[in-house]
Amino acid sequence: MTESVETSVLLRGALSDEDLTTLKQSCQRHLRHEDPIPSYVLIDQLNAPIYKKIKKAIEAQTNEKLFYLNDFYIYSDNSHQANWHMDTELFTFENCLNAWILLSPDEVDNPLAFIDDLNDAPSNYFHSLKIDNAQAIFTNYCDRKQISRPIDTIEANKINTPTVRAGDILVLNPKKFHKTNVTTPKHALAIKFLVEGKKGFLSDMQVSEMFWAETALFNKLLKKTNRWDVVLNEIRNQLKTPEGRKTLSAGFFPEKIGLYKEVVEQL
Numbered sequence: 001m002t003e004s005v006e007t008s009v010l011l012r013g014a015l016s017d018e019d020l021t022t023l024k025q026s027c028q029r030h031l032r033h034e035d036p037i038p039s040y041v042l043i044d045q046l047n048a049p050i051y052k053k054i055k056k057a058i059e060a061q062t063n064e065k066l067f068y069l070n071d072f073y074i075y076s077d078n079s080h081q082a083n084w085h086m087d088t089e090l091f092t093f094e095n096c097l098n099a100w101i102l103l104s105p106d107e108v109d110n111p112l113a114f115i116d117d118l119n120d121a122p123s124n125y126f127h128s129l130k131i132d133n134a135q136a137i138f139t140n141y142c143d144r145k146q147i148s149r150p151i152d153t154i155e156a157n158k159i160n161t162p163t164v165r166a167g168d169i170l171v172l173n174p175k176k177f178h179k180t181n182v183t184t185p186k187h188a189l190a191i192k193f194l195v196e197g198k199k200g201f202l203s204d205m206q207v208s209e210m211f212w213a214e215t216a217l218f219n220k221l222l223k224k225t226n227r228w229d230v231v232l233n234e235i236r237n238q239l240k241t242p243e244g245r246k247t248l249s250a251g252f253f254p255e256k257i258g259l260y261k262e263v264v265e266q267l
Contacts, residue, residue, distance in 0.1 A: 007114050008161055008172040014057045015167045022050045023189055024103055024267040027073045031264045037249035038260055039072040040239060041189065054191065058099055058171055066193040067228045069096065072252040075263045077185035084129050084136065084154070086119060087174035091127065091205055092215045094197030100170040103187040104267055110160035111186065115177040122205065129177065142205060187267055200226050213247040
């Protein structure tokens with residue numbers, strides 16, 4: 001991860017009201033599909049001005065060339081809260097970052113929190129967390145190393161993001177353990193980007209493909225070509241099939257699609 005986005009950085013006022021309207025309408029159209037999934041809202045809009053504006057703003061901040069991996073619409077409220085987690089499937093790739101864009105309401109105080117002192121170096125990587133008797137147990141899937149910490153300690157030392165306003169772009173390191181604050185109901189669009197490494201896109205520290213079907217798919221595609229446009233075209237083809245849509249939406253709360261279809265119309 002670039003030093004400029006070690007944990008997170010906020011790009012204030014990067015998007016206009018018109019830009020936000022475009023993103024809201026894109027989410028609404030996407031979820032009106034006959035068989036919708038929460039992800040890949042923008043995959044066919046990579047030449048659109050709104051996508052180019054987002055990408056350009058982040059590239060200027062990070063000084064990196066970015067490649068679109070996927071995106072997803074998400075609605076969160078206090079009916080459900082994911083525990084501390086990180087985007088484990090992104091260990092497939094050498095380098096990545098997420099852009100979190102608030103669509104509604106106009107402002108949210110500290111929408112995300114991070115555990116800052118884990119996953120900051122290869123020797124300190126962990127992929128999963130489980131709770132046992134008020135202890136958080138972190139596990140590295142590659143070498144089975146584990147550490148534990150009291151949940152109270154984690155909560156006391158967590159790093160909160162600042163207030164995010166509509167029009168801001170919150171850029172974050174998705175390999176850091178993070179958790180969404182659900183105090184305020186909110187709609188957001190998150191975009192995942194890759195940064196090409198010296199050896200290409202794939203990481204030398206792979207997690208098992210048995211955990212994530214999309215991990216197996218991306219490995220298969222990138223072993224055939226280093227051209228990311230070719231990979232994306234194959235992803236588009238996969239999204240035309242029921243099995244492909246299932247695989248490529250597995251990590252984006254597809255079980256909440258009924259709720260998403262309803263609440264996205266409130267935007």
